[in-house]
Amino acid sequence: MIEADGLTKHYGPTIAVNGLSFSVAPGRVTGFLGPNGAGKSTTMRLILGLDAPTAGSVTVNGKPYTADRFPLHDVGALLDALAVHGGRKAVDHLLCLAQSNGMGRRRVNEVLELVGLSDVAHRRIGPFSLGMKQRLGIAAALLGDPAVLLFDEPVTGLDPEGIVWIRTFFRALADEGRTVFVSSHLMSEMAQTAHHLLVIGHGRLLADASIEDVLARGSSSVKVRSPRAEELDRLLSSRGATVRAVDNRLEVSGIAAATIGDLAAEHGIALHELTPQQATLEEAFFELTEAAVDYHAGSTPASSGDAPR
Amino acid sequence: MITTPTVGEPGVVDGRTVTSRPARLLPSVLKSEWTKLRSVRSTVWALLATIGITIGLGTLLCLAYVARYDRLDLQRRRNLDPTLLSLRGLFLSSLALGVLGVLVMSAEYATGSIRSTFTAVPQRRTVLAAKALVFGAVALVVSFGSAFVAFGVGQAILSRKHVGVSLSDPTVLRAVAGAGFYLTVVGLLGLALGTILRRTAGAIATLVGLIFIADVLVSALPDPWDTDIGKFFPGNAGLALFSVRANTDRLTPGAAALVLVVWVVAAFAVATVALTRRDA
Numbered sequence: 001m002i003e004a005d006g007l008t009k010h011y012g013p014t015i016a017v018n019g020l021s022f023s024v025a026p027g028r029v030t031g032f033l034g035p036n037g038a039g040k041s042t043t044m045r046l047i048l049g050l051d052a053p054t055a056g057s058v059t060v061n062g063k064p065y066t067a068d069r070f071p072l073h074d075v076g077a078l079l080d081a082l083a084v085h086g087g088r089k090a091v092d093h094l095l096c097l098a099q100s101n102g103m104g105r106r107r108v109n110e111v112l113e114l115v116g117l118s119d120v121a122h123r124r125i126g127p128f129s130l131g132m133k134q135r136l137g138i139a140a141a142l143l144g145d146p147a148v149l150l151f152d153e154p155v156t157g158l159d160p161e162g163i164v165w166i167r168t169f170f171r172a173l174a175d176e177g178r179t180v181f182v183s184s185h186l187m188s189e190m191a192q193t194a195h196h197l198l199v200i201g202h203g204r205l206l207a208d209a210s211i212e213d214v215l216a217r218g219s220s221s222v223k224v225r226s227p228r229a230e231e232l233d234r235l236l237s238s239r240g241a242t243v244r245a246v247d248n249r250l251e252v253s254g255i256a257a258a259t260i261g262d263l264a265a266e267h268g269i270a271l272h273e274l275t276p277q278q279a280t281l282e283e284a285f286f287e288l289t290e291a292a293v294d295y296h297a298g299s300t301p302a303s304s305g306d307a308p309r
Numbered sequence: 310m311i312t313t314p315t316v317g318e319p320g321v322v323d324g325r326t327v328t329s330r331p332a333r334l335l336p337s338v339l340k341s342e343w344t345k346l347r348s349v350r351s352t353v354w355a356l357l358a359t360i361g362i363t364i365g366l367g368t369l370l371c372l373a374y375v376a377r378y379d380r381l382d383l384q385r386r387r388n389l390d391p392t393l394l395s396l397r398g399l400f401l402s403s404l405a406l407g408v409l410g411v412l413v414m415s416a417e418y419a420t421g422s423i424r425s426t427f428t429a430v431p432q433r434r435t436v437l438a439a440k441a442l443v444f445g446a447v448a449l450v451v452s453f454g455s456a457f458v459a460f461g462v463g464q465a466i467l468s469r470k471h472v473g474v475s476l477s478d479p480t481v482l483r484a485v486a487g488a489g490f491y492l493t494v495v496g497l498l499g500l501a502l503g504t505i506l507r508r509t510a511g512a513i514a515t516l517v518g519l520i521f522i523a524d525v526l527v528s529a530l531p532d533p534w535d536t537d538i539g540k541f542f543p544g545n546a547g548l549a550l551f552s553v554r555a556n557t558d559r560l561t562p563g564a565a566a567l568v569l570v571v572w573v574v575a576a577f578a579v580a581t582v583a584l585t586r587r588d589a
Contacts, residue, residue, distance in 0.1 A: 051588035066431040070330045083421025092348035100341035100429045102331035
C-alpha cells in the first residue's frame with residue numbers, strides 16, 4: 001500500500017509534482033500514466049525517499065520509506081535500468097544490494113534465474129542490451145521478495161517477447177497480493193497490463209479509476225445507418241442526442257445504442273447498422289491530458305472531482 | 310531462456326522465507342560496500358598504481374642518488390634525508406589513491422547507481438560511514454605496505470654507499486608510518502570531496518588544488534605568513550610527518566598528525582551534511 005497526501009515537489013521555480021493525493025492498493029497492477037515530464041519519475045523518487053517533498057507526505061505500508069532499516073524486504077523498485085556501473089558483473093551488482101539488506105549469493109542466483117539472466121551472471125553489465133538491463137533491474141527489485149513493487153517505465157527497450165513476459169509477470173505479482181505500481185507514458189501498454197490507473201499531467205492527478213471507468217469517460221458514440229436517416233436524425237436530436245452525418249452514416253453520441261434501436265422500432269424506421277464505438281484508451285487519455293493543459297492555461301479545472309481521499 | 314514467472318506468496322520463495330532481516334545495519338552495509346569496492350576494475354588499477362608509484366619512484370630516486378653519489382659535494386651529501394628520499398614517490402601516488410577515494414562516491418553519482426544504493430539503505434550517514442571504513446581500511450593496508458616496502462628497497466640501494474638508515478634509527482619508524490598515514494588521509498579526503506562535489510572531475514581538481522597547489526600559492530605570501538599558514542595545509546603537514554629531520558618551517562610530527570585528522574574530520578562533517586540535505 002502506497003499513500004500520498006498533498007505530495008508536492010518544487011525544483012526551483014518548476015513545480016514537478018503538485019498536491020498529489022492517491023493510494024495504491026495491493027492485489028492489482030496500478031498504472032501510473034502521464035506524458036513525459038508529467039511528474040511520474042519525481043513521484044517515484046519521493047515515494048522512495050530519494051528526494052524530499054516540498055510539501056505533503058507519502059508513506060509505504062504506513063510509514064515513510066526512509067524509516068525502514070532494511071527496505072528491500074518491503075519494497076522493490078526499478079527506477080532507471082541504465083543507472084548501473086557498467087564495469088561490474090551482473091552477479092556482483094545484485095550482491096551489493098542483497099548484502100546491504102542481509103541477503104547473500106543464493107538469493108542473487110534465485111532472482112537471476114527468475115528473470116532469465118543466469119547465463120550472463122558473470123559478465124560485466126556494460127555491453128548488456130537495454131532489455132537485459134531492464135531484466136537486471138527487475139531482478140534487483142525482487143531481491144527482498146517485497147510486497148510492494150515500483151517500476152518506472154519498465155517496458156522501454158524490451159522486445160515483444162519481453163513485453164509479454166513482463167505483462168504476465170506484473171499480473172502474477174499482483175495476483176499474489178502484492179502492490180504493483182508501474183509508470184508509463186504508453187497508454188496502450190497500460191491498457192493491457194494495469195487493472196487500475198492513476199493519470200497525471202503537469203504534476204496533478206487527473207484520474208484515479210479503473211481502466212473501464214477511464215474508457216467510459218472518453219466520448220463514445222454509435223454508428224447508425226438507415227434508409228430513413230433524415231427522419232432518424234430529427235427523432236434522435238429531439239431526444240437530446242448529438243448527431244453528426246459522416247458519409248452515409250450518422251454518428252450519434254449522448255444516447256445508448258439500445259435506446260436508438262428501440263426508438264427506431266417504435267417509429268417503424270429500419271436500421272441497417274447499429275454499431276457502438278468505444279473510445280480507445282488513447283483517446284480517453286488525450287482528453288484527460290488536454291484538460292490538464294487547459295487547466296494550466298487558466299480555464300476550466302480538470303476532473304479533479306475524482307481525486308480520492 | 311524466458312520462463313513463466315512464478316514467484317509465490319510474498320515473503321516466501323521456494324517454500325522458505327527470505328524476509329528475515331539482520332539484527333544490525335552497519336555490518337550489512339560494510340559487506341555491501343566491500344563487494345562494491347572489489348568488484349570494479351578501477352579499484353585494482355588505482356591500488357596497483359599507488360603501490361607501483363610509491364615503490365617504483367622511490368627506487369628510481371635512490372638509484373639516481375647512488376649513481377651520482379661520488380660526484381656530490383659534502384654539503385649535498387649532508388643534506389640527504391635517506392628516509393624521505395625513499396618515500397618521495399608518495400607525492401605522486403597519493404594522487405592515485407585520492408582519485409580512487411573520489412571514485413568510491415562520485416562513480417555512484419556518475420552512473421546513477423547512488424539511487425539504488427539509497428533505495429537499499431536510506432540511512433545515508435551509514436552508507437558514507439561504511440564507504441569510509443571499507444575504503445579507509447583498504448587504503449591503510451596499501452599505504453603502510455607500500456611505504457614500508459619503498460623504504461626497505463630504497464635503503465637497500467642507499468646502503469651501497471653506506472648512507473642507508475634502518476627502522477631502528479631514531480624517528481625513522483615514525484617517518485615511515487607517518488608516510489602511510491598521510492597516504493591514507495589523502496585517500497579519505499578524496500572520498501569526502503567526491504561526496505561533497507559528486508562530480509569526478511571537480512572533486513579530483515579540488516583534491517589536486519588542496520594537496521599540491523595550495524602550498525605553492527601560500528608560499529607566495531610574505532614572510533612569516535607563508536610558513537605560518539602553509540604548514541597547516543595537508544601537503545606540508547604530510548611532509549612534516551615523514552621527514553626525519555626537524556624543520557622549523559614545519560609542524561612537529563604530532564601536531565602534523567593532528568592537523569591531518571582535523572582536515573579529514575572537517576571534510577567528512579561537510580560531506581555528511583551535503584549527503585543528507587540534498588536530493589539524491
